[in-house]
Amino acid sequence: MPKIRVAIIESPNPIDLFAGRSEAKALEATCKLMGHEAISFVVKSRREFKEVINFLASSDSNHDILEGDIPLFLHISSHGNTDCVAIGGDAVGWGGLLQDLTPLLMNSAYEGKLAISISACGSGGNSVSNHAVKFLDKHPTAKIPAYIFSILGDHVNWDDALIGWSLLYHMISKVGIRDHRKIIQSIKKIAACTDVEFSYRRWSVPKQSYRMPKIMRPD
Secondary structure, eight states: OOOOEEEEEEEOOHHHHHHTOOSHHHHHHHHHHTTOEEEEEEOSSHHHHHHHHHHHTTOOGGGOSSOSOOOEEEEEEEEEOSSEEEETTEEEEHHHHHHHTHHHHTOTTOOSOEEEEEESTTGGGOOHHHHHHHHHHHOTTOOOOSEEEEEOSSOOOHHHHHHHHHHHHHHHHHHOSSOHHHHHHHHHHHHHHSSOOEEEEEEETTTTEEEOOOOOOOO
């Protein structure tokens, strides 16, 4: 079965913690049940977010005993809107978020592909892919995200998001990430049985651009 690594960075509002709402721990446990490798972090500021990114960017495939090219999904769970995500008390725009990921993008020691998952209200129309292309123009050796996933909708309940992401990673455990057509089919199936619809961007090496197919709910 195809396996991925999922690094979950969650930045909740304090009220979420009082209410016991957390996507990270539940998603981490679910991913592990699927056979994926998963770790999670809770950050309270943009500074802490950058510290976790720097830590993840120290990943070296030489430490992999059997497999050196396992895809790494960076899963960012936070509040947000169409313009930014909230990391603690900091509002981080899409360009700033991409810049904060620089250590990961420049880590040639990790052989697996990089994918980004953004779990935040209003993030479906994010422009991370546009900033990634500009980054690649300045840094031709960078490893920009092979996939960028996010949830459509201005308001997404945290439990719906958890179910949607769990299903997506479950589908990926079945189909892998090599065939983007199977991923599109998986997203359609998730939309058919839940209230969660995903936005999807895929880096095309031949075209040197991000492709964003229109994904419709099946009849």
